[in-house]
Amino acid sequence: MSSFKSRPADVACVGNYWRIGPALETAIPLATWHVKLETIFMRLLINGREQDFPDSLRLTELVEQLGMKSDRVAVELNREIVSRHQWPGTSLKEGDRLEIVHFVGGG
Numbered sequence: 001m002s003s004f005k006s007r008p009a010d011v012a013c014v015g016n017y018w019r020i021g022p023a024l025e026t027a028i029p030l031a032t033w034h035v036k037l038e039t040i041f042m043r044l045l046i047n048g049r050e051q052d053f054p055d056s057l058r059l060t061e062l063v064e065q066l067g068m069k070s071d072r073v074a075v076e077l078n079r080e081i082v083s084r085h086q087w088p089g090t091s092l093k094e095g096d097r098l099e100i101v102h103f104v105g106g107g
Helices: 059-065 084-089
Strands: 011-014 017-020 026-029 041-046 049-054 073-077 080-082 097-102
Antiparallel strands (some): 073 097
16 A cells, blocks of 8 residues: 555545545555544533533533633532532543533622
């Protein structure tokens, strides 16, 4: 097989073959390739709204990505309150349901 740089233009599925190479000159039958697809994103339900996030996310990272200040929120994960000191060790997974309450002060 010829070598090629890893660019989207270097690989294409045409009919029953993978075409590979800078000019897509090498053809390999699809049946000879075994491809394992990995999840790189997970879908979480946050306050009733589905959102996609990178896989392997911890609760502290989620709160940061949402732009919330950790000292002003409370989090419920799958119907259980998670105390703030547990956030760094709490990994999220596909399909988790979160309710996040953001406290606002004022007069």
